[in-house]
Amino acid sequence: MTEPWASDFRALREHSRQDAPSLERTRQFVLASAMTPETPKEKTMTFLKRRPALAIAIALALIAVLTPVAYAVVNKVFLSVDPDQSEEQIEEDVRRQLDEAGVPASEVKAEKEGNKLRIGIESEDPDAEFPELDVGVRGEGKRGETLEQNRVQVNAHCELGPEQMKALTDVVSSDEFLSPVINRERDRQSDAQVAAALREVLRRHGFAESEVSVSGQGVTVTINAPPT
Amino acid sequence: MRRDAATPAWDQLLALLDPVHDDAVLFARRIARSNADGDDLFQEALMRAAVKLPSLREPARFRPWFHQVIVSVHRSRARRGFWRRLVSSETPEAARQVAAQIGEDGSRAADARAGAESAARALAVLPAVQREAIVLYELQELTVEEVAEIQRTSISSVKSRLARGRERLRRHYAASEELVPPAIQEQVP
DSSP: OOOTTHHHHHHHHHHTTTTOOOHHHHHHHHHHHHHSSSOHHHHHHHHHHHSOOOOSOOOOEEEEOSSOOOOOOOOEEEEEEOTTSOHHHHHHHHHHHHHHHTOOEEEEEEEEETTEEEEEEEESOTTOOOOEEEEEEOSOOSTTOOOOOOEEEEEEOSOOOHHHHHHHHHHHTSHHHHHHHHTHHHHTOOHHHHHHHHHHHHHHTTOOSEEEEEETTEEEEEEOSOOO | OOTTOOOHHHHHHHHHHGGGHHHHHHHHHHHSSSHHHHHHHHHHHHHHHHHHGGGOOOGGGHHHHHHHHHHHHHHHHHHHHHHHHOSOSOSHHHHHHHHHHHHTTOOSOHHHHHHHHHHHHHHHTSOHHHHHHHIIIIISOOOHHHHHHHHTSOHHHHHHHHHHHHHHHHHHHHHHHHHSOHHHHHHOO
């Protein structure tokens, strides 16, 4: 049976050949690059040099679902992350662990920014029931400093359109939302106080019908109605 | 420095690139959202390859190695937009943007261009790893083993990515058909 995309793929195959750069054009690009005062190697080294040491790792597991799904803890899945690895290595590592655990993750993204490590996990399966994820941090980080991690899990119990889903993920990955979580020790906030602060952030962004539970460094957000 | 001379690293890269150049360009174009994006991706991969070339242990394995670099750059680019997304890119606006990017390339045949745009839109809804697997296997006509080497994963993972990618493509095409108004559907032979 012919797949519905067969003729489109044939068209794309031909389209991608149109005016494709020749080897000679690539050679000209290479020569121009070789003549620039700053070689790629120098750029890379500068980038690395400016990058601060990863002293504190914060693992944020963001889970997005596109259709209503009942929250269910199927199994507890332990993910182990080494913050000293590159973003790509962490992604491969997490993807492998999720594959082995049978978790339907289609997209895993790790991003280091300053002293934070964020891990995003997106499911391709709208009917998926997500197990609880527990992200452990390997490695020692910088001697004498503590490795901390926070986990934010987001569940939508209502129909959210693409724009509403984007608004939700924008809110829960914003500094405004994460700040009460990250700074709770410094600000001496209890679980209930952190949860109240997070509910207020969600409310300000239109997600009035939401539940937030905080337990230690784990945050679970449940959205019960679309934003107003 | 003479204007027509590159450094030894660049010279070596060009020599290795010669037999695989066209394949690599086409892979970059097909995996990106437009030919223009693909050319940018290819150039960025070239820059990264020049830096990483000393890590290439077997020059005979340059082809999969360079494709790995393209995949790596492709994922880095996808990562930049990930935190702003985390939702399906299957929005009308995204579709319009993809269509516009393809259109700027100046295809000669309207039908062929419409088909290419449709394929680009469909591939754009796939997660990066599935898009890579589908493009490498279906458009570049590599074997599952070759795809696994380029994606640096197991054969079973590639098979899983292909199966999930195809299923997602089927859903995308089914949804697209549902959006076509009945009057237009009737005109389709």
